[in-house]
Amino acid sequence: EIVLMQSPGTLSLSPGERATLSCRASQHISGSYLAWYQQKPGQAPRLLIYGASSRATGTPDRFSGSGSGTDFTLTISRLEPEDFAVYYCQQYNGSSWTFGQGTKVEIK
Amino acid sequence: EVQLLESGGGLVQPGGSLRLSCAASGFTFITYAMSWVRRAPGKGLEWVSTAGGTTYYADSVKGRFTISRDSSRNTLYLQMNSLRAEDTAVYYCAKGGDNLSYFDFWGQGTLVTVSS
Numbered sequence: 001e002i003v004l005m006q007s008p009g010t011l012s013l014s015p016g017e018r019a020t021l022s023c024r025a026s027q028h029i030s031g032s033y034l035a036w037y038q039q040k041p042g043q044a045p046r047l048l049i050y051g052a053s054s055r056a057t058g059t060p061d062r063f064s065g066s067g068s069g070t071d072f073t074l075t076i077s078r079l080e081p082e083d084f085a086v087y088y089c090q091q092y093n094g095s096s097w098t099f100g101q102g103t104k105v106e107i108k
Numbered sequence: 109e110v111q112l113l114e115s116g117g118g119l120v121q122p123g124g125s126l127r128l129s130c131a132a133s134g135f136t137f138i139t140y141a142m143s144w145v146r147r148a149p150g151k152g153l154e155w156v157s158t159a160g161g162t163t164y165y166a167d168s169v170k171g172r173f174t175i176s177r178d179s180s181r182n183t184l185y186l187q188m189n190s191l192r193a194e195d196t197a198v199y200y201c202a203k204g205g206d207n208l209s210y211f212d213f214w215g216q217g218t219l220v221t222v223s224s
Contacts (some may be wrong), residue, residue: 001167003195009163039154044200045145045153057213087217088153092209094163096141 002027002093004100010075016085019076021103023089024072033092036065039053039102040085049074079105110134110213112201117218124191124222129199130215131139137182142188143211146197146220147205152180156199157186160208169195191222 003026013019023034023088032052037045047056049065057103062077084107089100115199130142139197141160147153155173158164165173174187184201202211 014216022216031209033207033209035212037152045202046214046218047205047210047212048203050210050212086152089156090153090210096166097158099145099153099155102152 001096002029002098004091004098006087006089006100006103008103009101010104010106014108015079015081017079018077018094019074019083019105021070021074021076021087021089021105023067023100024075025070025072025091029072029091029093030101030105032068034065034067034072035061035090036063037088037090038083038085039088066077076105081104110203112203112213112215114199114201114218116214117199117220119189119221119223120148121224122192122222125187125189126191126220128199128218128220131183132201132203135203137141138179141207141208142177142184143182143202145200145202145211145214146193146195147200147217148197149162151197158204158208159184160204170214188220192219193222196211196220196222200207 034052038047039045054089132217143158144156200217201215204222205211205212
């Protein structure tokens with residue numbers, strides 16, 4: 001099973017600042033089968049990025065994904081008030097899917 | 109508009125059974141893989157099971173849970189047997205993307221509580 005480690009666990013930032021979230025895999029992820037989700041309290045997760053760097057329909061362009069192999073990054077260029085939430089990375093290896101433990105982006 | 113509506117959650121005793129349903133609309137159900145993902149209280153997301161051309165299960169539920177789908181009713185199911193306290197979670201139904209690798213639409217979830 002591929003394990004995903006997200007860092008940091010919590011990111012304390014102010015609106016307007018840049019957020020950089022990391023996701024590191026225990027093994028190579030092929031085909032850039034890496035996605036990012038946002039989840040707010042009491043809500044369902046929302047797909048932001050798939051294929052490591054493709055924005056899902058409706059994802060604002062302040063969100064960008066990058067990386068390959070075992071190291072991936074989600075960047076939020078300028079935090080808006082609605083961006084404070086928990087973010088998860090997720091991988092697929094052909095027969096199973098796993099999520100990272102999440103990064104909480106909180107208001108400083 | 110894609111809609112996924114889960115039902116069937118509730119309180120069940122350890123060792124008991126429960127069947128979750130997910131009614132899907134707004135897309136061609138038969139074309140896409142469908143999955144269950146859960147979030148236990150205070151924890152992160154955990155993939156549970158996926159049904160496409162083949163069915164897949166997380167090791168934590170293999171042999172206890174069964175995923176199925178009824179294309180005539182556009183409905184996904186999860187039969188959960190031998191439930192344990194650690195199965196307590198909100199269970200989400202999720203639609204697969206254009207490839208199997210991600211989940212592009214999610215339901216609002218149904219809460220399953222396993223407790224005596």
